[in-house]
Amino acid sequence: MPLATTRRAGLVEQVIEQMRELVTSGEWPVGQRIPPEPELVSALGVGRNTVREAVRALAHAGLLEVRQGDGTFVRATSELSGAVRRLCGSELREVLEVRRALEVEGARLAATRRTEEDLRQLEESLAERDAATDEGDGERVAETDTAFHLLLVESAHNPVLTELYRGFTEAVRASVVTTFDLRAHSEEQISHTALLDAVRDQDPERAAVEAGGFLEEMLRRLGQPERS
Structure with missing residues (x-):
């Protein structure tokens, strides 16, 4: 040791x-x-x-x-990640709501601030994610999908947003494992491709819509939260 x-x-x-x-x-x-x-x-x-x-x-x-x-x-x-895990626990809805807030703003900013190097890394990351999906490797899908979204947030070039998201990545990965349905992965791949296209085209509003679309759908499927 x-x-x-x-x-x-x-x-x-x-x-x-x-x-x-x-x-x-x-x-x-x-x-x-x-x-x-x-x-x-x-x-x-x-x-x-x-x-x-x-x-x-x-x-x-x-x-x-x-x-x-x-x-x-x-x-x-990390301490931040630990705090996030305590706050979110196993409540998938809360994790998805926070993901939506961070990823939508990250995509919006990335569309206006991304560099050519950011695009290259995003393209490579998405290719790895899609390859894992095609292979039916759920564990690798979770890792590569989380990596793609982290790169997207980093492309916003906002250090505070990036640090917040880094502390949240374990919860993001867990939510990917929970929500990702390999039998219906084609729609999910298209959504990510459209998101990358919007960032490439420097269209912040379209990027925000694409980033939030899948999360909105998952929240809709979960239904309304129970009220205490």
């Missing part, structure tokens, strides 16, 4: 930083159980209380999830 013995000063902060790095780098992937407490104590050269405080802090930040009797698991790769 790539952990280093800590110094005496600021032990909890050092342990938090090391564990956060293992999460954000993917060394401890999302969904995986982290090493048990005795193993962390031995590897880090600190006491149990220090490890527990670090785990508690990272759980509060949303990166880890402590499951009583089962261990501690990686929940998200």
